[in-house]
Amino acid sequence: MVYEGPFEESFDVIVVGFGFGGAATAIEAHDHGARVLLIEKMPHPGGISICAGGGIRCAKEEHGALEYIKATNAGTTPDHVLREYVRGTLELESWFRRLARVNGAEIGLRDRQANYPFPGSRSFQYVLVKSVPGFDAASEYPHVHGARDGVMVFKVVHDNVKFRGIEVRYDYAAERLLTNGNGEVRGLRVSSGGRRFALAARRAVVLACGGFEADYETQKQICRMRFLQSVATCANTGDGIRMAQEAGAGLWHMWNLHASYGFRSPDPACPFAIRVKRLPDWTPNAGAPGGEWSTWKTSDVLPQMSWILLDREGRRFMNEYPPYLQDTSHRSLDVFDTVNLRFQNQPAHLVVDDEGRKLYPLGHQVFNDGACQPYRWSQDNLREVETGVLRRAASIEELARIIGSDPAVLDATIKRWNRFCAEGRDADFGRPPVSMTPVATPPFLVGEVWPVLSNTQGGPVHDERQRVLNSFGEPIPRLYEAGELGSIWGHLYLGGSNLSECFVTGRIAGREAARHSPWS
Numbered sequence: 001m002v003y004e005g006p007f008e009e010s011f012d013v014i015v016v017g018f019g020f021g022g023a024a025t026a027i028e029a030h031d032h033g034a035r036v037l038l039i040e041k042m043p044h045p046g047g048i049s050i051c052a053g054g055g056i057r058c059a060k061e062e063h064g065a066l067e068y069i070k071a072t073n074a075g076t077t078p079d080h081v082l083r084e085y086v087r088g089t090l091e092l093e094s095w096f097r098r099l100a101r102v103n104g105a106e107i108g109l110r111d112r113q114a115n116y117p118f119p120g121s122r123s124f125q126y127v128l129v130k131s132v133p134g135f136d137a138a139s140e141y142p143h144v145h146g147a148r149d150g151v152m153v154f155k156v157v158h159d160n161v162k163f164r165g166i167e168v169r170y171d172y173a174a175e176r177l178l179t180n181g182n183g184e185v186r187g188l189r190v191s192s193g194g195r196r197f198a199l200a201a202r203r204a205v206v207l208a209c210g211g212f213e214a215d216y217e218t219q220k221q222i223c224r225m226r227f228l229q230s231v232a233t234c235a236n237t238g239d240g241i242r243m244a245q246e247a248g249a250g251l252w253h254m255w256n257l258h259a260s261y262g263f264r265s266p267d268p269a270c271p272f273a274i275r276v277k278r279l280p281d282w283t284p285n286a287g288a289p290g291g292e293w294s295t296w297k298t299s300d301v302l303p304q305m306s307w308i309l310l311d312r313e314g315r316r317f318m319n320e321y322p323p324y325l326q327d328t329s330h331r332s333l334d335v336f337d338t339v340n341l342r343f344q345n346q347p348a349h350l351v352v353d354d355e356g357r358k359l360y361p362l363g364h365q366v367f368n369d370g371a372c373q374p375y376r377w378s379q380d381n382l383r384e385v386e387t388g389v390l391r392r393a394a395s396i397e398e399l400a401r402i403i404g405s406d407p408a409v410l411d412a413t414i415k416r417w418n419r420f421c422a423e424g425r426d427a428d429f430g431r432p433p434v435s436m437t438p439v440a441t442p443p444f445l446v447g448e449v450w451p452v453l454s455n456t457q458g459g460p461v462h463d464e465r466q467r468v469l470n471s472f473g474e475p476i477p478r479l480y481e482a483g484e485l486g487s488i489w490g491h492l493y494l495g496g497s498n499l500s501e502c503f504v505t506g507r508i509a510g511r512e513a514a515r516h517s518p519w520s
């Protein structure tokens with residue numbers, strides 16, 4: 001909105017959102033001489049970043065990595081933007097080693113192919129934070145539940161924000177961008193403690209306030225799918241998208257969700273879904289120019305997947321174990337039956353037998369929210385029968401009653417699946433043979449599963465300097481973005497790349513923002 005003052009306070013660069021994107025931006029802007037304010041809507045830091053797996057995907061060499069991500073983006077992001085991302089990842093190992101000096105964290109590398117068998121898939125590795133001396137995640141970040149390695153990565157960047165004395169304000173929500181009459185961004189209207197006021201950003205504003213995981217109204221308008229539930233945050237409500245739109249931003253990649261299928265929490269007060277157990281992704285055979293997958297019969301990489309998924313009629317409808325379950329598995333649930341006027345596979349029914357039940361816990365919850373208690377999934381999956389997440393069926397007939405399907409159809413489905421398991425080939429959907437587990441020993445357990453949303457990729461379009469572009473491809477003066485807000489991923493995702501994108505784009509945005517001369 002157009003606003004020429006007065007401003008209550010003035011900073012060089014204001015960064016909105018304290019996840020990885022905002023932290024990297026603040027550090028870099030500070031190191032380039034700017035007086036930075038980092039504001040965070042929640043009472044605590046971390047965003048969904050702190051819930052992440054922790055592997056930071058980086059290129060080992062530019063050419064192959066660029067070829068690969070061009071293929072996975074399928075023309076949805078310009079090459080020069082992708083190139084800048086790839087080049088930025090080449091610097092992340094040394095950047096993290098520098099950050100680690102602050103708290104003695106151990107930084108490591110792990111060679112890891114990219115997820116899909118496109119040329120260049122062997123050009124990647126992970127940068128990892130392997131340990132942080134004396135760090136106790138539970139006492140330092142009690143608002144984070146079910147944390148994985150992302151919490152250690154967060155500790156490293158958080159300690160660097162503190163070490164530099166960068167000012168952070170919590171319970172501080174950005175509401176509107178303030179511009180002069182020429183559309184140049186001059187600051188932000190924020191709200192905190194029941195008050196609204198204007199802050200000046202004399203060099204630039206950087207939006208790093210995540211996506212729209214918890215903005216169900218926007219999701220309704222841009223996804224066909226219904227009943228999506230966020231897994232980790234209530235705070236990412238698309239504020240950055242709306243603020244940038246008001247300043248004229250174009251949008252991209254809005255449909256692309258990093259999502260899978262999972263359970264609803266039995267606690268109605270808990271707004272977070274529970275993701276199904278994370279199983280390793282497939283390994284592509286990158287030697288093949290046209291792309292192909294390794295031979296699963298000889299592979300010991302993939303574990304058994306204990307379950308199958310059934311639709312409302314008691315039929316299988318998808319490969320339950322697609323190449324990258326956390327990237328694309330929700331897409332098969334998105335089928336609307338225009339005769340019966342309902343989503344055919346929402347909910348889908350996850351079924352295991354008694355042997356499968358014993359393999360591992362079927363679900364795991366991870367979220368960042370101090371106001372909500374986590375659901376702790378039991379090791380043997382039996383507590384879930386008591387909590388109602390799963391139901392027990394002594395026979396196929398009882399299972400059919402629970403699902404609401406014809407027992408004969410269900411019986412045929414189960415027999416067909418068990419035959420595939422014995423033959424070692426899923427003739428219907430091509431699930432990897434090593435993962436196939438019969439559903440034969442009663443009692444069976446069945447639970448409803450829904451599409452669940454880890455994070456969104458869409459948002460304002462940006463260029464290779466992280467400048468937010470308007471609908472005509474022109475930069476909006478003094479406005480930048482970083483992180484998953486307006487992410488580059490517009491077709492297939494690269495595991496670990498939202499994290500590296502936060503650090504690469506945050507570093508670029510921070511540098512670029514600090515470079516401006518202050519307006520007066």
Ligand SMILES: Cc1cc2nc3c(=O)[nH]c(=O)nc-3n(C[C@H](O)[C@H](O)[C@H](O)COP(=O)(O)OP(=O)(O)OC[C@H]3O[C@@H](n4cnc5c(N)ncnc54)[C@H](O)[C@@H]3O)c2cc1C
Binds near residue numbers: 042054209211
């Ligand atoms: C369970 C889970 C596991 C994941 N695992 C991986 C993984 O292993 N590898 C990977 O690469 N990616 C992973 N991702 C995705 C990745 O974590 C995110 O895409 C990335 O961390 C987003 O970082 P960000 O800084 O852009 O957003 P966030 O970390 O969400 O930070 C945004 C911050 O902005 C704040 N905010 C929002 N609106 C406002 C406002 N108006 N004013 C002020 N502050 C505001 C929010 O409270 C939040 O703290 C995972 C996601 C989830 C949920």
